[in-house]
Amino acid sequence: MALINLVNLCYDYPNTTGLDHLNLTINAGEFVCLMGPNGSGKSTLMKILSGLASPKSGDYQLDGQAITAAYLADAQRRQRLHQKIGVVFQNTDVQLFNTSVAEEIAFGPRQLGLSAAAIEQRVTDCLQLTDCEALRERVPYQLSGGEKKRVALASVLALNPEILLLDEPLNGLTIAAQQQILTLLQRLQSAGKTIIMASHNFQQVQAVGQRFIIFNSLHQISADMTAADLQRQPDRQTQLMTL
Numbered sequence: 372m373a374l375i376n377l378v379n380l381c382y383d384y385p386n387t388t389g390l391d392h393l394n395l396t397i398n399a400g401e402f403v404c405l406m407g408p409n410g411s412g413k414s415t416l417m418k419i420l421s422g423l424a425s426p427k428s429g430d431y432q433l434d435g436q437a438i439t440a441a442y443l444a445d446a447q448r449r450q451r452l453h454q455k456i457g458v459v460f461q462n463t464d465v466q467l468f469n470t471s472v473a474e475e476i477a478f479g480p481r482q483l484g485l486s487a488a489a490i491e492q493r494v495t496d497c498l499q500l501t502d503c504e505a506l507r508e509r510v511p512y513q514l515s516g517g518e519k520k521r522v523a524l525a526s527v528l529a530l531n532p533e534i535l536l537l538d539e540p541l542n543g544l545t546i547a548a549q550q551q552i553l554t555l556l557q558r559l560q561s562a563g564k565t566i567i568m569a570s571h572n573f574q575q576v577q578a579v580g581q582r583f584i585i586f587n588s589l590h591q592i593s594a595d596m597t598a599a600d601l602q603r604q605p606d607r608q609t610q611l612m613t614l
């Protein structure tokens with residue numbers, strides 16, 4: 372069974388279309404890049420997948436469960452969804468609000484009601500996984516862009532989600548910081564996570580993406596290709612280089 376299944380999914384903002392009749396299946400363990408020009412719908416799809424918005428029409432199923440407005444209205448179910456799908460937002464500053472990095476990572480597990488020992492274990496594990504041990508007592512909003520991104524990822528991983536959604540996680544980072552995030556995402560995929568990453572920069576993601584879902588300016592999916600498909604289509608690669 373598909374992990375994520377979208378059928379004829381539409382979403383509208385008050386004055387514009389967000390998503391137009393998306394049909395999409397994503398299986399567990401995939402590393403998927405959502406690509407397309409500015410305003411094509413990548414962030415809107417992330418909003419729907421993470422339960423921050425519900426579709427106007429069409430279906431969204433996660434592990435066979437229909438995610439509807441009624442489902443999202445139930446706080447317990449919403450929490451279950453948020454445990455399953457972790458989101459790293461485009462603007463990391465909206466995500467980091469605690470007074471230390473350790474507190475930032477502990478926040479989610481504490482909300483789940485875990486014991487102090489279990490929380491400490493998750494903080495230590497996630498600091499190590501994201502190479503953030505040295506940042507443990509730092510104030511999150513004073514960190515560099517790359518450090519903030521790694522801490523945001525650590526705080527999301529503390530809930531041990533099956534799926535990671537990342538909206539333009541490489542924007543504004545140095546090449547070294549980009550590489551560090553990409554290597555980490557590959558390790559997480561090897562550990563069994565499903566990775567869904569939005570990007571409009573093919574150069575940044577071509578080495579890691581295994582599947583590329585390409586949006587057009589009409590907020591539709593115009594192509595859905597594996598990395599191997601893309602290898603055989605240099606014209607398409609050139610097009611993606613200039614989104």
Ligand SMILES: Nc1ncnc2c1ncn2[C@@H]1O[C@H](COP(=O)(O)OP(=O)(O)OP(=O)(O)O)[C@@H](O)[C@H]1O
Binds near residue numbers: 416
């Ligand atoms: N909060 C909002 N209110 C109204 N319109 C919105 C809102 N957010 C997005 N839109 C519109 O919905 C469409 C899809 O936008 P979306 O942010 O999903 O695109 P994107 O592909 O993520 O773009 P970018 O690469 O710039 O982040 C665009 O036309 C955008 O202007």
